[in-house]
Structures are given as C-alpha cells and as structure tokens.
Amino acid sequence: MLVFITGATSGIGKSTAEIFAKNGYNLIITGRREERLSSFKKELETTYKIKVTTLCFDIRESAAVESAIASLSAENKNIDILVNNAGLAAGLSSIQDGSLSHWERMIDTNIKGFLYTTKAVSNLMIKNGKGHIINIGSIAGKEVYANGNVYCATKHAVDALNKGMRIDLLAHNIKVTAVNPGMVETEFSVVRFDGDEDRAKKVYMGMEPLKPEDIAETVFWVATRPAHVNINDILIMPTVQATATNVIRK
Structure with missing residues (x-):
C-alpha cells in the first residue's frame, strides 16, 4: 500500500506519515522544506523499514505540482x-x-493547491481503478468566526469540494473522506501570526487542544475501514471545545 501525504514536514502531516509508516505502508511525502523532507525520510526508513519517496515543491505552483507527480x-x-x-x-x-x-x-494554498494535487493524483487513481482521498478540513469549514473571514471561506470551499469530488469519483471506485479538526496545537498559529510565537501560545493557553497524533489516528482509522465502507465526514474537537469559539479555559 502506498500513501501520498502533502505538507508532511510538520504537524498533522508528519504525524500521519508516522502512523502509516509504523503500520508498514510505503510513503510519498511532500513539502517545501527539502532538508526536513530528507531528514524525515531517513528517520522513517531506518525506524520502520519502509520505502519513502520525497517530493519538494510548493503546492501553490500548478506546474511544480504536475512536474513532481509526473516524475514519479x-x-x-x-x-x-x-x-x-x-x-x-x-x-x-x-x-x-x-x-x-x-x-x-x-486561497492559493488551501483551494488552488488542494485542487492541483487532487487533480493530478485522482487521475492516477482512476487509471488504477481504485483509491481513497482524505482531505484535512477544519471546524472553520463548518462555521464562520469573527476575523476568520477568508480562512473560513477557503475551508468552506474544501467542504464543498469534498462533496463534489465524492460525486465525481463515485463511478471510479474512489472513496472521499473529510476529517475536520477543531483546535490542534501545531505550527498553525505561528504561521497565522507571521512567526509571532508569543501570540500563538496564547491561542491554546488554559485549555488542552488536540494533538497532531489525534488527527493522524483518525485518518488512519478511516483509511483502514473495509472496502465497502466509506466515512464521508468527521468533525473532531477537543473535549473543552464545543464550537469554533466556545472553549473552556482554566
């Protein structure tokens, strides 16, 4: 079995690669940071005795996506x-x-890059007559919160695309699953606040957020259901979070 994971150098992507590797799956991992990719490849292959292929590109660049996948x-x-x-x-x-x-x-990353990768890989799956696409969405794709306008819009687009591609790929024996997390402590907030680590820490202050491995375990679970079972959509939240903004903090 072969798993292709985008954004695999940190956070949810990295934890997802680890859980599949631990269970004997070969991997194709992608990201923009070549040094991290190479180091992670070596770690996974040494620890789990699997095959790992790395592709270093920016998913925002359609030509780079096409070229990388064509090079496989x-x-x-x-x-x-x-x-x-x-x-x-x-x-x-x-x-x-x-x-x-x-x-x-x-918009370029969450929608256009998502589409570039999906188009290229889904066409390979169609030729193979099977496949499973698992899209990491967000609570922000289910509801809108103050000052989250465009980010929420991009994740709502992903939510719609989940449904659309599930319909389009149905005849090709390709499953489509959406995994939508609430608050997960990763580099997410550091990136959101342009590297301001102090501001990022405050996002998770006084509460216990999800960990990347919580989402990875969910991804692995949906991927290992029987062939006749598809998990369409999952919303996974920390126990202390009810909605995008309703959070209990100590």
Missing part, C-alpha cells in the same frame, strides 16, 4: 491513499482590514 516512477504512481493535508491560515483581521497577501496565500 511507474511503481510510485500506484497511489492507494492521498492525504490532502497541506494548508494554512494567515492573519486574523476583519474583512475591511485584511491583508491582500494573506488572502492570496490562503
């Missing part, structure tokens, strides 16, 4: 599972004060 060997084009994990938030501002560069970064 015939064996590595037999992708069983695609985990669309790469995504980000940039900024937390009202619509009237929003940064155009933040908006473009989120």
